[in-house]
Amino acid sequence: VKVTRISRAPDASRRNDRSRQAILRAAWDLLDRGGFPALTIEGVARRAGVGKATIYRWWPNKAAIVMDAMSELALPHIPFPDTGSTREDLRRQMTSVTELFPTKAGRALLALIGESQHDALLAAALRDRLIVERRESASEVLRRGVARGEVRADIDPGIAIDALYGALYYRLQVSHAPVDPAYVDALIDQLWPALAAAP
Amino acid sequence: VKVTRISRAPDASRRNDRSRQAILRAAWDLLDRGGFPALTIEGVARRAGVGKATIYRWWPNKAAIVMDAMSELALPHIPFPDTGSTREDLRRQMTSVTELFPTKAGRALLALIGESQHDALLAAALRDRLIVERRESASEVLRRGVARGEVRADIDPGIAIDALYGALYYRLQVSHAPVDPAYVDALIDQLWPALAAAP
């Protein structure tokens, strides 16, 4: 059954995948080289050997390109292991995150978060495509802990995650202090009494 | 003793204070109207009735202007009261911060934090002029609590503050979820076991 095209959206089936990939890679490189300010549509087009119109046809703005590039080139795989110990699970997860920060993907993520402050659509996209999943995984760890009797039954996982991960972001973005495995250990140690089940 | 001017630094004694104030106010207004992207030197000059050179003479970049404007026009006065209860002191401080966020000054602060991600000088300035003082006050609250026996003696105030305030920033900037007094209460309730002295 043939359906008359109504929307003015471009026809994805005709999309040139070579161009798409070249654009994502070029954006990725530029972002890494000079951060968001260095990422210009003009520059991406030049470096990718692509017309500007092709970029504008498929992405509404720079942030959207970076989002795609991140999904495509750098899906930062954060493991959420089940070691049997909630504390150890948290430690490993959070250490993975600290190891992500100094990479290309980490810098891109932070740049996107910064940009999302004045771009509601980007904020929503980030939340949906990157944040929600991670928070869900972390919640799962805590729920397992509750089931095992390690974690207090009346915990609010959202708040706990805000505190744990918030500390990392705050240190990185506001204090500009190092965020490393040692810090993660100290952080979990300090907060553990607030998470642990009563003895 | 008269010293021959050598550097090209402008002579502050001759500075026109009317222009200075007009610039800060114009920057402030533009920032509030459209966020950082709307804040252009050109726009500030136009709106302030000032030459662009005058702006460049006295400030190295937009962020510096906003820093000054914040100090001048909106030094957000956060009280650090001493109610006798550490928990109440923290609650009041953090509530004050949540009340700051939706104001002009709060938006400006968040914009500056975002901008500081790719501007090391701004990051340092922010830290020195706005962050350090607050952290110090919060540390003081915790130290008083230790002295009173309310707060555990082996607390690391830095980490505690990262967790408490980090949760606020994370919620605001990453989760884009509301940050209000109720949230502050719940947050402190959850984390209190990690801060409190053993009974």
Add this chain to the structure above:
Amino acid sequence: VKVTRISRAPDASRRNDRSRQAILRAAWDLLDRGGFPALTIEGVARRAGVGKATIYRWWPNKAAIVMDAMSELALPHIPFPDTGSTREDLRRQMTSVTELFPTKAGRALLALIGESQHDALLAAALRDRLIVERRESASEVLRRGVARGEVRADIDPGIAIDALYGALYYRLQVSHAPVDPAYVDALIDQLWPALAAAP
């Protein structure tokens, strides 16, 4: 005898006449609306509901489309009557031309002449398909006049026509002054001694 197609020339027998007409009409409308600058291939394709390739398949450039449109839609029929009086014949012909100018077809003709200044192929096409025939008819009028003894025998019809019609074009394109029947009368009156046979 079937001959294997070698050249890439399109097969006219398969041509879709609906498209051809829609294209000519669309071009004609656009030309009338905004002159040559408003006549874009993209616009013609859109308005005619036709693929751009179809246009490029059959016409080398915009001018060629307009040429066809003119032949098809508006072949301006200029009568070259034989009233018995050369002067009257000329007057009628030239008046017909002045009446053509303010029409769609007239505007198109002038646009084509302008365009032909930097397009030798178009210039040749115009000359062959529109100009030569008219000049020939005008020459014929003059030759009849010679035969009748009204017009001097040693006239060079080419030069006479240059002067008569040139005056019209010059007035229209350079002086931008009105070209109307009254002007035609005055022009013929003035030049007649140069055309007439000696008494």
Add this chain to the structure above:
Amino acid sequence: VKVTRISRAPDASRRNDRSRQAILRAAWDLLDRGGFPALTIEGVARRAGVGKATIYRWWPNKAAIVMDAMSELALPHIPFPDTGSTREDLRRQMTSVTELFPTKAGRALLALIGESQHDALLAAALRDRLIVERRESASEVLRRGVARGEVRADIDPGIAIDALYGALYYRLQVSHAPVDPAYVDALIDQLWPALAAAP
């Protein structure tokens, strides 16, 4: 007396004359190289080593630049001599014009006339700055002829000039036939009976 600036027109007194000249020269060169289609603002800016904004600040469109360039670089000096013979005066003037056509300035002039077909402002500027003066000079030649008794007293100089010069333009732009001194001679010979005083 200081007058408050009202209009948004740029301040000509601050104009950079080096840029102005570089722009005119670049435009001139490009026009000569490839005609009007080759004359792009982008190209002029590149070749002149000038920002596009500088061009847009001072000229509304390409044609205006060419007008200025013509006045500045190539004011084609057409002599209007007084030899004592009207016929000879006309011959010399018109020959000068034919000699202008194949030069840069001539090509520019024809390009401008073409462009003026869809640009009323340009048409007016051309008329005022280039055409009127020439027509006036030619009229003067005819009036002298009348005074001397060579030219018929009831001549309409406007019409005579339309016919004489119109023939040149028509031949050049419509017939695309050569316009040379021999043609000028033949043209004047043919038309002379229409100009001459009765014997």
Add this chain to the structure above:
DNA sequence: GATTAATCGAGACGGTACGTCATGTCTTAGC
């Protein structure tokens, strides 16, 4: 009547130029 090959609409593509805006430097008058 079925097969086949070219035309058709649609529109993506790499480009070039458009005209606008902001950048940071500079020059010129005026106070």
Add this chain to the structure above:
DNA sequence: GCTAAGACATGACGTACCGTCTCGATTAATC
């Protein structure tokens, strides 16, 4: 010597067309 004003070279913005191209889907001529 600072100031308001704003011209300047630079370069990115987002848009419009260019002419080429690829894709299914008609559709007309041939078998």
